[in-house]
Amino acid sequence: MSARIVLIDDHTLVRAGIRALLEELDYQVVAEGNDGDQAVALLQQHQPDALIMDITMQRTSGFEALSAVRAQWPTLPVMLLSMHDTRDFVLKAMQLGASAYLLKDAAELELQLALRSILGGHRYLSPRISGQLIEALNSPTPVAVAEEALTNRQREVLYWLAKGKSNKEIAFTLGLSVKTVDTHRAQLMERLGIRDLAGLVIYAVRQGVIKVDNY
Template sequence: MIQIVIADDHPLLREGLRRILEFEKGIEVVAEVGDGQGAINIARKMKFDILLMDLNMPGVNGLEAGRVIRREYPNIGILVLTVDDSDEKILQVLQIGVAGYLLKDVDSKTLVQSIRKVFSGEPILSPAVTGKLMEQLSNPTPLRDNCGLSDREMEILHYVVQGSSNREIGTSLFISEKTVKNHLSSIYRKLSVDDRTQAALKAVKLKFFVLD
C-alpha cells in the first residue's frame, strides 16, 4: 500500500486529489496538511511513502519544507505538484533532491502513474519541466573538465538529464539495468551527489552538453 500525505493550502484541491486517489487500488491518503510546517510535523509523527506537495503555501513554503524533510527523512518521496514553472524555482527544487516535479494541469491518469513510479524509485519530471532543463543546455560550451566521468558515464548522464529511466537507458544503450545502476553509482560519486535528480542539475550547472 502506497501511503500518501497531501500538502496544499487549498482545501478544495486537497479534496479533489483525495477523491482521485481513494479510488486507486494500492494507494491510500493517510493525512492532509495546509502548509509546509504541517508537512514537516506530519513527517515527524508518522511513517508514509510519498508527500504530494505544493510549493506556494503560507508560512513555511514547500521548498523550505522539502529541504527539512529530505534531510531528516530521505526515504520519503517528495512529489511536487505546483503551478510554478519558473526556471529559478525548478532548479531550486531539483537541487534539494525531490522525487518528481509536476504541474497542476497534469491529468489524473498521469498523476497516479507518477505516484506509482516515484514509489518504485523512478524520478518524474513533467514535459514542461524537462523542457526547461533542455533550455538550460541549449547553448553552453562543453567543458574539458568532466569530473573524471568516462565516455559511457557521460552518455548515461545525458539520458538522465533528458528524464530517461534506467530501463529506457539500458534499452537505448543495449546494456542491462544493473549495468546502468552501476554506472550511476560511479557518476554520483564523481559528481559528489546523492541521486539522479541532483546529478542532472549538476550537469546543467556545469554545462556538460550541447543539444542539437
C-alpha cells in the first residue's frame, strides 16, 4: 500500500505539480490545504503517513504550523518545502523538528529520496542545504565550555535534544519526569551560554555528540 500524504501549499499550480509528481512516484495525496492553519485539522481527519508543507504562506507559515503539528504528532514525518537555502531557515527547521528540508527547485529524484528517508524514520537534507549547516558549524561560536564540564545526564539530554526529541520523549526514554528534563535543558543552555535549540544542535555536532550525517 502506498504512503498517504497531506500536502499544504498556498499556490494552487505549485500544489498541483507536486501532487502529480507524488502520484507518479506511487504516493497517495489524501488531502490538500492552502495554509498552515489547515495542517492540524487535515492531519486529525486523515491520519496520513507524512506531511509535506511549504514554509512561506500568506497567513500561517509552515514554521508556525510545524510547531502545532509537533505538539500532537512528535514523530510524524514532516517535509518542509522552501525557496530559501539560507542557514537561518535551515536551522529554524531543525529547531522545530522538521524531518526533511527540500528546496522547491529540487529534482524529482531528490523528492523521492527525501520521502523514502523520512518514511523510514530518518532525516533528509539535500547537499545544498547540508552546506548551509556546515557553514553554520564552521562559524565563530561563543561557546567556551568543554563537553567534559557537563554531567553524564546532561550529555544524555543534549544528545536526544540534538536528535530532535521533545522533552516528553526524552523523559520517557531516560525514565525521568518531564520537569527534570526541563531543568536539565535549562541548565545546559545556561552553562553553555546558548539561547535556543538550534544552538544546542550546533554545539552537539561540534563536540561529536552527534554526527552531521545523522541529519
